[in-house]
Amino acid sequence: MxxxxxxxxxxxxxxxxxGDYFGEVxxxxxxxxxxxSWKVQSGSNSxxxxxxxxxxxxxxxxQLVKSIGDIMIISNAALPKSN
Incomplete structure (x- = not known):
């Protein structure tokens, strides 16, 4: 590694x-x-x-980060639940 x-x-x-765009580190x-943990800011159209x-x-x-390379891939479980 x-x-x-x-x-x-x-x-x-x-x-x-x-494959959904989430934001930027x-x-x-x-x-x-x-x-x-990671602080991720919401990106435009994310x-x-x-x-x-x-x-x-x-x-x-x-723990919800699956991969870090040219981009970061996180588990869909990191999505906040909508009300």
Whole structure:
């Protein structure tokens, strides 16, 4: 597994495992030198923007991240439930 700088993920586009555009990585929450979660801001025309409307973004637990490469892929379970 190749190592990369954490800062390389900032601004990275995030998609669900079903192919929906979710948003962009804003920051990572790190504790004891391990990534705990990701702050993801809702992008224009993203599924996240449609679900949370006025919120700027959400926190995605690292356990829901499936892959990080040129993009980040997260589990569809990370989608906020609509009311």
């Amino acid at each position: 190749a190592m990369s700088k954490l800062s390389n993920t900032f601004g990275m586009r995030v998609f669900t495992d079903e 804003e920051d990572a929450v790190v504790s004891a030198s391990k990534i705990v 599924i996240l923007q449609k679900l949370v409307k006025n919120a700027k973004g959400v926190i995605v637990p690292h």
